Each structure stands twice: as structure tokens, then as C-alpha cells.
Amino acid sequence: MARIAYLNSFSAPNALDILKRHGGHEIIRIDGEDPIEQSFETLARAHAYQCIGARDEVPSLLRVDTDFLNKAPELLVVSASGSGVDVFDLAACTQAGVLAVNQAGSNAQSVAEHAINMMITVQRHIGVADRALRGGWAGSRLEFMGSDLSGKTLGIVGIGNIGTRLARISGTGFSCKVLAYDPYLTAQEISQRAAQSVGFDELLQSADIVSVHTPLTTQTRNLFDSDAFTHMKKGAIFVNTARGSIHDEDALADVLASGHLGGAGLDVWDSEPPAKEHRLLHLPNVIATPHIAGCTSDSLANMAEYAATQLLQIFAGEPPPRPVNPEVLPRFQSRFAQILGEPSQI
Numbered sequence: 001m002a003r004i005a006y007l008n009s010f011s012a013p014n015a016l017d018i019l020k021r022h023g024g025h026e027i028i029r030i031d032g033e034d035p036i037e038q039s040f041e042t043l044a045r046a047h048a049y050q051c052i053g054a055r056d057e058v059p060s061l062l063r064v065d066t067d068f069l070n071k072a073p074e075l076l077v078v079s080a081s082g083s084g085v086d087v088f089d090l091a092a093c094t095q096a097g098v099l100a101v102n103q104a105g106s107n108a109q110s111v112a113e114h115a116i117n118m119m120i121t122v123q124r125h126i127g128v129a130d131r132a133l134r135g136g137w138a139g140s141r142l143e144f145m146g147s148d149l150s151g152k153t154l155g156i157v158g159i160g161n162i163g164t165r166l167a168r169i170s171g172t173g174f175s176c177k178v179l180a181y182d183p184y185l186t187a188q189e190i191s192q193r194a195a196q197s198v199g200f201d202e203l204l205q206s207a208d209i210v211s212v213h214t215p216l217t218t219q220t221r222n223l224f225d226s227d228a229f230t231h232m233k234k235g236a237i238f239v240n241t242a243r244g245s246i247h248d249e250d251a252l253a254d255v256l257a258s259g260h261l262g263g264a265g266l267d268v269w270d271s272e273p274p275a276k277e278h279r280l281l282h283l284p285n286v287i288a289t290p291h292i293a294g295c296t297s298d299s300l301a302n303m304a305e306y307a308a309t310q311l312l313q314i315f316a317g318e319p320p321p322r323p324v325n326p327e328v329l330p331r332f333q334s335r336f337a338q339i340l341g342e343p344s345q346i
Contacts, residue, residue: 118265155207
């Protein structure tokens with residue numbers, strides 16, 4: 001029997017229903033408001049830790065790092081609720097022999113739809129028109145004339161599950177030319193995902209819209225800095241529904257204010273939610289949402305099902321469908337047998 005601890009809640013109640021129907025494991029809730037010592041009384045005995053993926057929703061002491069892992073000696077698995085694993089120090093997990101998993105693909109449709117929504121909203125000046133109308137505007141509707149998404153060149157940075165879904169929707173549904181930059185995939189693999197492989201600089205210079213769908217890593221932090229933004233096509237639109245800190249917020253505000261870029265759609269922020277005084281929130285050509293791209297009833301239910309099912313598979317000794325640090329598997333397998341007294345078939 002495994003002890004599965006989860007922070008506050010799963011993304012939807014169906015996860016607990018799945019775990020309850022299966023039986024055989026102890027499921028323990030950790031309240032993020034409880035004293036930290038009380039939380040670690042549970043975590044010290046836990047074999048799995050199910051955690052929210054968005055870093056600002058997790059108390060700093062309950063984010064998985066070396067200190068956390070030292071206090072949880074029996075921990076075998078850490079599981080993020082979505083595709084992002086910002087709250088896990090992956091190097092520390094691997095060093096400790098702890099398997100990290102996510103629910104990649106569970107919210108791909110929702111995030112892709114949100115990205116397209118942002119593209120259209122910015123291009124058609126819907127946000128500007130909405131605010132003007134609510135403020136008593138009575139001018140010419142031609143003031144809000146925008147352009148179609150159809151036929152534009154879309155540049156996707158990171159073409160995993162979400163990026164692939166976006167490529168197929170925009171290419172097939174909107175007749176977009178789709179370019180993609182992903183250094184972890186071959187040109188053939190990118191072609192199979194409905195996009196043309198290009199270098200980062202070529203994507204910046206060619207795309208009418210750039211949409212970001214990469215994890216936040218040491219390689220992608222501030223990937224979009226002043227230099228990247230100034231190399232983008234004049235009048236282009238920047239969309240980020242992936243993670244904050246992949247783009248430099250001050251640099252983006254500067255390039256938007258200068259008129260070089262046509263607008264931006266932002267669902268993710270350095271600090272979430274951003275302060276109401278944030279520069280980007282006061283630019284008329286910015287559409288802003290509070291990290292809700294994956295928050296639909298459909299995607300949350302998918303994430304919960306993915307998480308519960310994957311944990312059950314792992315503790316049944318089966319290979320994890322979505323490992324984030326697969327290099328840890330041999331060490332994990334040894335610890336699994338040692339701690340649970342039964343072999344893993346991974």
C-alpha cells in the first residue's frame with residue numbers, strides 16, 4: 001500500500017473518485033494553510049506528493065527542493081497537476097532518486113484555444129473596442145479595424161502537446177503558415193506535428209504572431225528579451241500562455257510602447273497575479289488573463305484523471321506514462337523495491 005499525499009485538492013473531484021474506487025492506498029490531504037511542521041509530519045511518511053503546478057499557488061516551503069526531500073525520506077514520486085513543473089527542483093529530485101511526473105497533454109485543447117482567442121482578440125482590437133464602448137464611445141467603427149488570422153504566419157516556440165494542437169488548429173482551420181522552433185525535435189518530427197522547422201531567429205523575423213509553448217527552464221528563462229523582441233517582425237503579436245519569466249516583462253512593455261510590436265496576449269506573469277500597477281496592464285494593445293488558459297471544466301477533469309491514473313499505474317509497478325526526469329528510473333526502481341518491499345516493473 002502506498003501513501004499518497006496531495007496539497008489542498010486535485011484539479012477536479014474525479015481524481016479522488018478514481019483513487020477511492022481502486023482502493024488499496026492511503027490518500028491524505030495536506031492543507032497549505034496548516035503549520036509547516038504539521039504538513040511534514042504527513043510528508044515524512046508519504047510515498048507520493050501530488051502538487052499544484054503553478055508556483056505562486058504553492059507555499060514556498062511546500063515546493064520540492066533539497067530541503068523538502070530531506071524531510072520526506074520515503075518519497076518516491078512527485079506529481080504536478082498540469083504540464084508545468086515549476087514547483088519541483090528536478091535536479092534535486094533526480095539526485096534523491098525521486099521520480100517527477102506531469103500531466104502533459106491533458107489541457108492541450110484548452111490552452112491552444114485560449115492562445116487562438118488571444119491572437120484574434122489582439123488582431124481585431126476587441127479589447128480596445130470593448131473598453132471604448134463601455135466608456136461612452138460614439139465614433140467611427142473603422143477606428144477598430146483589425147486583420148484576419150487567416151493566412152498569417154504563426155511561429156510556435158515549443159511544439160509539444162499544446163504547440164502541436166495549436167499548429168493543427170491554426171493550419172487547418174485558419175490556413176496559417178505554421179513555423180516552429182524546438183531544439184529538442186528533428187525537422188521531420190516537427191513536420192509530423194503540422195509545422196515547418198526553423199531556427200529561432202528566422203521564426204522571429206518571419207512570424208506575424210509568435211506563440212510560446214515551452215516549459216520554464218534555465219534555457220528558456222528570459223528567452224524573449226529586448227534583443228528577441230526587437231528582432232520580431234514590425235507589427236507582430238506576441239502571445240504567452242506557457243509560463244511567466246520566459247519573456248522579460250519590462251522589455252516587452254518597452255517594445256509595445258515604442259510601436260514596434262502590434263500587441264500581446266499574456267496569460268502568465270513573473271508574479272501571479274500581477275500588481276494592478278503593472279506596466280503591461282496599462283497598455284491598450286495588451287490582452288491579459290490570470291493564468292487561466294488551462295482552466296476549463298474539461299481540462300481540469302482531464303488533469304485529475306491523468307494524475308490519479310498515473311499514480312495508480314506507478315504504484316502497480318507499471319511504467320509512468322509521463323516522466324519528466326526519466327534518467328532517474330533505475331534509481332527509482334531500486335528505492336521502490338526497498339521502501340515498498342515489492343519490485344517495480346519499470
